[in-house]
Amino acid sequence: MARAEHPDRPVRVGPYGAFARAGRRILIRMATTPLLPDSRTEPDGSAVVRVLSYNIRSMYDDTDALARVITACAPDLVLVQEAPRFFRWRKKLARLARASGLVTLSGGATAAGPAILCSLRATVERTEDLLLPRTPGLHRRGFATAVVRFGGVRLGVLSCHLSLARDERYAQGGMLLDRLAGMGVDHAVAGGDVNERPDGRTFRRLGNSLTDCWAAEPWGGEYTSTPAEPHQRIDALFATRGVEVLGCGVPLDQPGVTEADLRAATDHLPVLAALRVPAA
Incomplete structure (x- = not known):
């Protein structure tokens, strides 16, 4: 634990570059993280x-x-989890996309929660929403998937939210890998709420077959849960071999991203990555 100028008053550095001293929360200036390309x-x-x-x-x-x-965050692709699924869910998701300068690509209720938004830079080749086998008593899960082009680059995309149940989550990890392998593309990115830390067997299963983007090129913050007290990484982006990770992490120092907005927006922190994808 660091110490202030008064040795009897402890200073604890927090996840957003803040510390508490003598019962007060004081903002401090931290080294600026280089921006992603x-x-x-x-x-x-x-x-x-x-x-x-x-x-x-x-x-x-x-x-x-x-x-x-x-x-x-100026994304080309947003892999959404827990998109609206009930009354007027399409309008709600479209409203978010419009407010963010994006369009809805796939998913939502038709994928049991995962969705994909994209910028107009992307040319859409195809989309498909998949519902996974349902375990009685558990929330149904699904994948939102798409194949898009950026100039001469062809990229498979998959958004997921894996189960809270250990065995079902592991099986869904295998289904995710099978789905990526069957998309007919050389390069793909998958991301979402894994509901497990990196030392869990499903997370390790994905990381053994794909590149865990944060582990490959860490940038920004690591922990994604919770915004009020980040202490674990349960959300992640994975890329197939051949995709170069230029940086990946929670965009704490991204211009325009504030601590107040991160806390108010939802109960997870986002994961942002810049990837260099080879031409087809």
């Missing part, structure tokens, strides 16, 4: 694609704050 197409035909994964808790919280966070 902007979206672009490289001279060799490869593309830098910005991908955001975000559990939005059915938009029960501050949707203006949620839209501000997404907009500030």
Whole structure:
């Protein structure tokens, strides 16, 4: 534990660059994290694609704050978990996309919660929503999937929210890998709420077959739960081999992303990655 100028008054550094001293919360200036690369197409035909994964808790919280966070991250793709699933769910998801400068690509109630938003930079080749086998007594799960193009780059995309039940979650991890393998693309990105820490067997199963983007090139913050007290990484982005990870993490120092908005938007923190995808 660090100490202030008064040795009897402890200082504890917090997850948002703040510390408490003598019962007061005081903001301090921390080293600025370098920004992730902007979206672009490289001279060799490869593309830098910005991908955001975000559990939005059915938009029960501050949707203006949620839209501000997404907009500030400037993503090409947003892999959503817990999208609205009930009354007027399509309108709610479309409203969030519009407020964030994006469009709805796939998912929502038809995928039992996962969804994909995208910028107009993406050319959509196809989409498919998949419902996974249901275990009696447990919430049904699904995948929102798509194949998109960025110039000459072709990319498979999958958004997921895995089960809270250990055995079902492990089986769903295998289904995720099978689905990526069957998408007919050389490169893909998958992301979502894994509901498990990196030392769990499902997380390790995914990491053994795919690249765990944060582990490959950590950037920003690590922990995604909870915004009020980040202490665990249960949300992640994974990429297939051949996709170069330029940086991945919670966008704590991203311009336009504020602590207040991160706390107000939902009960998870987002994961942002910049990926360089080879040309097809």
